[in-house]
Amino acid sequence: MKNIKIELLRPTQVTHGLREIRQKTEAYLKLRGHDLQMAIAEKPVPIVMGSGDVPYAIDHHHVATALWLAKVKSVPVVLVKDLSALSTADFWLTLENKRWTHPYNAHGQRVLFSDMSKHIWDLEDDEFRSLSASVRDAGGYEKTSVPLEEFRWADFFRQALPPRERRGVRIARRKGTENGEEQTCDGTSRLSRADRLNGGPHPEERFRLCVQPTAHRDIHTPRNAIRVNDTSLMTVANHSSGFNKSPRTMSSPSLTAASFAASFDA
Structure with a gap:
């Protein structure tokens, strides 16, 4: 090699x-x-x-x-x-x-x-790229051979979070066991396992992602909230028993030379 x-x-x-x-x-x-x-x-x-x-x-x-x-x-x-x-x-x-x-x-x-x-x-x-990796590691979605999979999830999270809360997000994996091992709360996988997603995230699916940024600590945090450091993420959809294999968003068809030229700076 x-x-x-x-x-x-x-x-x-x-x-x-x-x-x-x-x-x-x-x-x-x-x-x-x-x-x-x-x-x-x-x-x-x-x-x-x-x-x-x-x-x-x-x-x-x-x-x-x-x-x-x-x-x-x-x-x-x-x-x-x-x-x-x-x-x-x-x-x-x-x-x-x-x-x-x-x-x-x-x-x-x-x-x-x-x-x-x-x-x-x-x-x-890209803080949402880090969030995507944390959700994957916590079992929120299954790692596959789909190209750019983590970026697709990052783009989904970026679109799903409301703009105001998006500005206040500080992404970090929650840590906190006595022996120093990383830990995530029960329900972490609900972030990506919502049964309305039908195989992957899509903004038009009947589910909602909410965030409680550091600047809004007075916002009520539901019991099934996913703690990611000082940020709370949760879905209001019911969770399913299966994994989502990959997101459906951000997947564009192959480009032609004509459509490609507009995005290329010679």
């Missing part, structure tokens, strides 16, 4: 979840020698080669960034596709159609590919 310097990896997304990165960084910093090498080897970064043989990461941005912050200089990579012969426009068009890129900022707004960062660690912090 080939190793590449992290500083050479180009990102294919605009945002990441900084809290999730900090957690991964802390975990890597606790490892030494063989244990660290084994942990690094478990998460090779999938890449595609762009013009000039520039490597672009199409997944594991959080892993690569956490390793960089942990003073690890290189990561193992897996070459998924060599696209170095394509023009710049065709390169990004291919990534878009294969869902190997996510050109949206922390507000869910599309950006130009030319405005993407040149370094994999230098991305915008």
